[in-house]
Amino acid sequence: MLETFRNAWKITELRKKILYTLMILVVFRVGVALPVFGVSPGALKSMVEGSGNLLGYLDMLTGGAFAKSTVFALSITPYINASIIINLLTIAIPPLERLAKEGEEGRRKLNRITRYVALGLAVALAIAYYFLLKNQNALTYTKGFSGIFSAIIIVATFTAGAMLIVWLGEQIDKKGIGNGISLIIFAGIVSRGSTVISKAVAYFQLAAEGEYKYYIYLPIILVLAVVVIGFVVLMTNAERRVPVQYAKRVVGRKMYGGQSSHIPIKVNMTGVMPIIFASSIISIPGTIKALFFKNATKGFWASFLGLFDYNSLAYAIIYFMLIMAFNYFYTAVQYNPLEIANNLRKNNGTIPGIRAGKPTVDFITRILSKVTFIGAIFLGIVAVMPIGLTAISGVNIALGGTSILIVVGVALETVRTLEAQMMMRHHKGFLE
Template sequence: MFETFKNAWKIADLRKKILYTIMVIAVVRLGSVALPVPFLDPSSLQSMVNQTGSMLGYIDILTGGAFANATIFALSITPYINASIIINLLTIAIPPLERLSKEGEEGRRKLNKITRYTALGLAVALSVAYYFLLKRQGALLYTGGFAGIFSAIVIITAFTAGAMLIIWLGEQIDKKGIGNGISLIIFAGIVSRGKQLVSAIIAYFKLAAQGEWKFYIYIPLILVLAVVIIGFVVMMTEAERRVPVQYAKRVVGRKMYGGQSSFIPIKVNMSGVLPIIFASSIISIPGTIKAFFDTDASTWWGKFLSIFDYNSLAYAIIYFLLIMAFNYFYVAVQYNPLEIANNLRKNNGTIPGIRAGKPTVDFITRILSKVTLIGALFLAVIAVCPIGISAATGMNIALGGTSILIVVGVSLEVVRSLEAQMMMRHHKGFLE
């Protein structure tokens, strides 16, 4: 990886793209920590956001701390992510959107435009919800009269404008920088919280010096386990099942086409971190309700919500099962064995030893089921592992499975992008 960046830095064009990407990310981080929205005092919100297992804490991780600080980029790319997920799912259910997704570059451009408008609507809705949350927590300087109305308009407009600005900055990275802009912004936000991990390690070492000797054993073991998990994530992210395909020969005029062998790559981790994001959002709702309404733990309702506490066994089991279910759902929506088999038939391709038609569909379905199971188990284990470690050691693991998956995935994506651009620039071509 470091060798790739070193070689890319030697190329003037790539060096400009890298510097441009770094500059945009620096602007995003500046807006996330140093540009507070006026008429707000977010100090009263900190304890609620930092509560373990709360959905607000999960959103704060994705925004790189901007949510808890109530800065201009408090919503970060959350509206755009939600809009992208909604539009991707609707392309399966709504025929006009499905046709747009199959119209090539022009169709993708229209879908992107629809996604941006959807993100704008979600940004307004989330800004309003965030305003009322801040009002309930007593973080507003003005709540009544003309001053209250004016401050509400300013706060909601600032949050919405910040969300749309950060989406625009991500698109600028796509056009003029390196890698996927939205992914890099999430990556920067997660990495920026690394200082909290360092602070936690220092605090545990201080506890060990005060007589808690177990932390002298736990901390090295957890660091080694983190390295092993990162290596495992890299391996599973790159892993794929290759289904061999043989194309029949055909004569067109005086030329013969086809006859070559290829394969259909089926990635083990086909759905990325989306199942974890869906599962985290749903299972965090009870904890968020508990924090909102200050439920008494002695009541039936309080006992029920306590089942979903972050370190409980029930939470880990439900979280595990939800990730498995969402992974199967996402793969079922995105991959249609019948469509793959029809495309093979149209291009005179067959899987060796498997007849065309229904046998091909059944064979691809079996392969997808096995690969999906492995991918679902991988995501579930990575996500639940920090919960198990926290329960066993009593330590709060700041870097969760979702964060590791995002950081590793984005890093690999950037390296692949740099390698592809360097290969394109060093290709001699047909005239040399």
């Protein structure tokens, strides 16, 4: 990876793209630190610190801006939700499905629709965020005309911040390196590294004061983190290759086709999306508890919502099952075995030993089912492992499985993009 960046830096055009990308990420980090008029910074910090609720999850995606109540407090969350909604509606609504199949022009129209949906979600989330701040007594002006004017300014600022991040991501796509939205999320998560270091220092101080168990737990957790990262890299690149043989055909005096190929089916074909869906769903009870039952210790609701505490066994089991379910669901939405089989038949391709038609569909379905199961187990283990380590050792793992998957996935994707760019520039062409 370092060798790839070193070689890319030697190429002037790629060096400009890398510097442009870094400049955009610096602008993003500046926006994370900019305060909002009429809002007390850090008012939600105590509420967000409970990592088992939705607010803690949002704070992770925003790189800490949510807890600080800064300009980029909503970050890329509205755009991510809008993209998920549009992708799901593309399967259910025929006009959107037709747009998705119209090539570049259709994708542009879908992107425009996604931005409009993101704008609507940003306004709704900004209003909800305003009332959350108001309930926490974090606003300077709340009454009379000054309160109304302040509310309009705060909602507009949060909305503008969310849409500005979308624009920054698009600029990286056009003039930089890698996927802009992914890199912004990557920068937000990596910025939490200082939190990890400060917590590690605090645990070493506890060990020096007599809590000797931390001298054992911290090195073990460090080794496991390295192993998990290697495991994530391995599974991210792993794929099941289904062999395909194309029939020979004669056109005039020439023979075409007859070559062998394969259909690559990635083990982790859904990426981090099942974990994002599962985290959003399972975090709702913890958020309700933080908002309405914060001081409750007795009663049905306190006991029921307590099952969803981050370090509880019930939380880990439900979380794991939700990841499995969403992984199967997202795979079913993205991959259609019937469509794959039809495309093979149109191109005179067959899977060796499998008849065309329904047998091919059944074969691809079985392969997808097995690969999806392995991918779901992989995602579940990576997501639940930090919870188990926290429960056993008492060491709060600041970067969870979602963070590791996003960071490793974006890093691998960016390196592949750089390698592709360098390969294009080193290709001598047909005239030399």
